[in-house]
Amino acid sequence: MLKEPLFHFVVLGFLLFLAGRSYQTRTDIYRIEVTPAHVAQLSRSYALQFGTPPDPATLEQLIETDLHDEMLFRQGRALKLDQDDEIVRRRVVQKEQFLMQNLHAPAEPTDAQLQAYYAAHADHYAAPSRAAFSHIFFAVGPDGDAAAQARAKAVLAKIPAGVTRAPERGDAFPDLYDFSAFEPEQVERLFGHTDFSGAVFTAPAGRWSGPYRSAYGWHLLYVANRDAPTRPPLADVRDRVRSDDLQDAQDGANTAAFDQIAKRFTIVRADRKAAP
Structure with a gap:
């Protein structure tokens, strides 16, 4: 019986059946x-x-x-509800990104690496410039923008030497007239990304200048003093530098890991028509 082909066929079929049931x-x-x-x-x-x-x-x-x-x-x-579902897709992408970070965690930077990173990105850790200033405000009324600007110019021509603040010469302003140690971000938060915000850190100090436009209207500006940006020593910002260095290293590792994954795929851009 061991020599019969039919017996071999039955045995092989039975083994395949068992393997199939096991896999199923x-x-x-x-x-x-x-x-x-x-x-x-x-x-x-x-x-x-x-x-x-x-x-x-x-x-x-x-x-x-x-x-x-x-x-x-x-x-x-089984009902294929996971297909074409943006929420499921986004969650899988997040889990894969998390997995890549676990597999490619950067090594702790050495002192020399931190020093090199700090030197290459020193401007990022510099304390911003600060300015102390006062202003005179001119609201834009029914007569238009040009009229408010003209009033500001007329007041500027008559401000006596030595006057460092004169809010009464303009219109009522909804906030302060005098500011101390304000950084560029603080000025822009209040006055918007405008000519006036820029002038606080570029106009000559010790005298009135303007008028400059802001989100509110027109201003005359007096800059009392301005501190230049300062760069702290590495020891004062070491934790920030370490965190940024590790994050940059992690981003680089993630990019490299994704590039390896991307090599496995063939991208066919059917949406791009051939040029005529």
């Missing part, structure tokens, strides 16, 4: 195996959230809830 059992979307490792993971997640491991009753409830969610998830996959 292991890959059946409707077969859920609750493993000790998975139960331990549920217990750890609970302990991380609540600070203590779950008691037996709570753990059993966690398993039941997990099975409930897993059955819904698999049924959804």
